[in-house]
Every structure is written in structure tokens, then in C-alpha cells.
Amino acid sequence: MKTTGGTDDQKRRAAERAAELVSSGATVGLGTGSTAAFAIRALGRAVADGADVRGVATSFASRELAREVGIPLVSLDEVSTVDVAIDGADQLDADLNLIKGGGAAHAREKIVDAMADRFVVVADPSKVTETLDRTVPLEVLPDARTAVAARVETLGGEATLRRADRKDGPVVTDNGNLVLDCAFGAVADPASLATDLSATPGVVEHGLFVGVADEAYVGTDDGVDVRRP
């Protein structure tokens, strides 16, 4: 699984604290990535101890892990509400605007995270920034990639097709689409860029999450820093 700048202990602290928010009877959004995986494992232990929770996976990877640790699953199209979603982020600012999609799962993640009554981001301190400046992933319909890349250029960005690590050719998402990683430099106005990207034909979903997160749990070396917008 992809790892990032923080330590596993920092990630685990954040994720395990977030998992404590889940009460028996809850429907839980299961995020994707190395930090969210710690929350899924913690929820698996809670289920083994008798907690009655059901998970909604945001990706093939989170579904597989949930099965491995024994969390009962319900598919996204069967639920209209999610009580708590716990998911990672590639970057977050003080307003809890996020860049997500490092694992190419941001389309399903956004659906699940946005429908949750409470969406808690779990992260390590390396993810926290004053201004979002990482590449913004776009999930795009395969035939639209050239048109979307041209539009990204008019918005001041540069799009690069995400290549697979252990396969020739591109990363293909769980939904059968491609990913363009788009460098915009520092994003001064995330809401405005999010609107422009959402309005671009061929973009299935972009990795800017603006106004979606309710809280962030940032694991440190000796605790958890809880942040709210």
C-alpha cells in the first residue's frame, strides 16, 4: 500500500481515535489509503468484540481489507445515509479543504464522505499545509483525457497521465477511468478551482474536497490534534 511522509504511529493514533467515534449500530464510510487502513483494522477489532457496525467501502482496497478484518459490508448503492466516514487525505489546510486521490479512489470517497453525517479526516502532520499545493487528481473518462488536459491548461495547470507502477500503461480506476494529476501550483481559491473542474466535461470527479470535512484528527508523536474548520 502507498505510504507517505508521516510515521505509522502518527497515522495509527489519528485513525484509532477516529474509530472510537463509531457507536454500535452505525453505518461507517471506510476510507482508502494507509491511514484509513488503521481505522478499518480498529473497527475490525471492535466488530470482533461485538460491535454492530456495517461498512461502506470507498474502493476495492478498502473493501478487501474490511473483508479480511471481518467488517460486514453494505454496497454504496444500498445506503442513503452514512453515520461517520473516516478517510485520509493527501493534503489539508486550516479550513479543512482537502486534496485527495493519491490512491485514485477520490470519486467514491467523495460520495461516501459527503453523505456522512460526520466526516473525519485522519492524517499525519506531513499532510497539513497553509495553502494546498499538491497536484490535484482528476478521474476522467478515457476518451476525454486530451480535452480535459487542454481545459486544465486554460485554467493554469499542467496535466500528467498517472502511470501504473507494475503494469505497462496508465492507472485505471475502480470505475474504469483514467487519472490526470494536475499541477496548479499553490491553489489560492480552492472553491473556485473546484467549481471550474466540476464544470469540465469528461471529468468524473476531482480530488479537491471543499467544505466536505467536519473534523481532522492529526496524529502526532504523543497524541492527536483535533482540528475543525
Ligand SMILES: O=C(CO)[C@H](O)[C@H](O)COP(=O)(O)O
Ligand atoms: O485519497 C486517498 C486515496 O484516494 C487517500 O486517502 C490519500 O491518498 C491518503 O492516503 P495515505 O493515508 O496513504 O497517505
